[in-house]
Amino acid sequence: MASTACFMIVSRNDIPIYEAEVGAAVKEEAAHQHQFILHAALDIVQDLAWTTSAMFLKAVDRFNDLVVSVYVTAGHTRLMLLHDSRNDDGIKSFFQEVHELYIKILLNPLYIPGSRITSSCFDTKVRALARKYL
Template identity: 90%
Template sequence: MASTACFIIVSRNDIPIYEAEVGSAAKKEEAAQQHQFILHAALDIVEDLAWTTGAMFLKSVDKFNDLVVSVYVTAGHTRFMLLHDSRNEDGIKSFFQEVQELYIKILLNPLYLPGSRITSSHFDTKVRALARKYL
């Protein structure tokens, strides 16, 4: 498992609808904020990159210092962004794919307004479990 990892789902309107610090390192508030800043900044690159490839998994698109941003873009242009310091690309890909399945289940909820925050605790638990499994 990666020592530092931050997972964020960004809606098509560029709003973070889910965020989780999934690293094994001790959680510090400043670090979490910094992670968000890096991920936010990476959106620009994702925006360009997403349209140049047909693949959903964009691999690592950005880095800052030793942190790498990997991105997975769904068909609805929701972006799964993972900030990590490990190089396990296969694991990350599997992680993203499984998270997408969870996300689709969320979307199927008729009471969920697409683009609003994901508050399901079940989703949160599952994502963290996936992070432990793959990252």
């Protein structure tokens, strides 16, 4: 498992709707740095997303030794992962499964698309997936 990994779902309006520090070493003071890096990576994603039909964009941006991998859903919701390990296959599987979970969240009639995901069940599952794949 990667020592640093920050997972975030960003709505199409660029608002974070879910965030989780899924790395082995969770450092509180790095939280803002992770947000900064992921936020800045959106600039790259916005160009890159239209150049390919694949949802998984691989590593789009890096900051020092931290890499940002992005998965863009059809609704232009972006699943972003900041990590320091090179495990493309694992990350891809992680994204695909989280995408499925996200779709299930969307199917909930009480969930307004683009609002914050507060489901604790979703959170637990995402963390389990992170342990499995990252």
